[in-house]
Amino acid sequence: MPGPADQPLRVGLFGGTFDPPHVGHMVTAVNVRHALQLDLVILMVANVPWQKEGTRLITPAADRLAMVEAAVADVPGLVPGRHEIDQGGNSYTADTLAALAQEYPGADLYTIVGDDAAAGLRTWSRYDEVVALSQLVVIDRPGDQVELPDAIDWIRVEVPRLEVSSTDLRTRFSDGRPLDYLVTQPVLDVIESRSLFGVDA
Numbered sequence: 001m002p003g004p005a006d007q008p009l010r011v012g013l014f015g016g017t018f019d020p021p022h023v024g025h026m027v028t029a030v031n032v033r034h035a036l037q038l039d040l041v042i043l044m045v046a047n048v049p050w051q052k053e054g055t056r057l058i059t060p061a062a063d064r065l066a067m068v069e070a071a072v073a074d075v076p077g078l079v080p081g082r083h084e085i086d087q088g089g090n091s092y093t094a095d096t097l098a099a100l101a102q103e104y105p106g107a108d109l110y111t112i113v114g115d116d117a118a119a120g121l122r123t124w125s126r127y128d129e130v131v132a133l134s135q136l137v138v139i140d141r142p143g144d145q146v147e148l149p150d151a152i153d154w155i156r157v158e159v160p161r162l163e164v165s166s167t168d169l170r171t172r173f174s175d176g177r178p179l180d181y182l183v184t185q186p187v188l189d190v191i192e193s194r195s196l197f198g199v200d201a
Helices: 021-038 059-070 083-087 093-103 115-119 127-133 164-177 183-193
Strands: 012-017 038-047 078-081 109-112 134-138 154-158
Touching: 012 021, 012 093, 021 038, 021 059, 021 078, 021 109, 021 134, 021 154, 038 083, 059 083, 059 183, 083 093, 093 109, 093 127, 093 164, 109 115, 115 134, 134 183
Parallel strands: 012 038, 012 109, 038 078, 109 134, 134 154
Antiparallel strands: none
């Protein structure tokens, strides 16, 4: 990891519920890091993802963090983020960016979001602060391209389309269908050891 002498860093913030983290998340993080020559991409685990709260049962934050730690352990330039868990309460990207600006003084910050999240950007709490504190990076899959207001400065990065969703994976876990090549083995090991998603240890 670059040290203080290497400042300013180029730091990507890739936030999510990661319930569980899957190959789609990993492909996105690796490709954005390469495309934008980022020093770090932080997979920030949401403590309480307020936009999803109440819609379904969410795996405890500590378990989701353990899965992300396992997923990125051997991947250069990818690191797990626990700031939102340590902060407690609802998770807001604007607060996380402000904290990262203090942790990495002078760094160029990039907020990495999917095209679906970007389309709903103006529903985010204090989205104007997100845009002011960071460069918005929109993950565009081949096909229909998202459009944002001209006033928002953003970068489009295209990554391979992998039709993998955490929702589908949780269902697969519960009914015993194979997860091979959808979730990495280190993540599977955490799921099994902690008996997550109805998997017996």
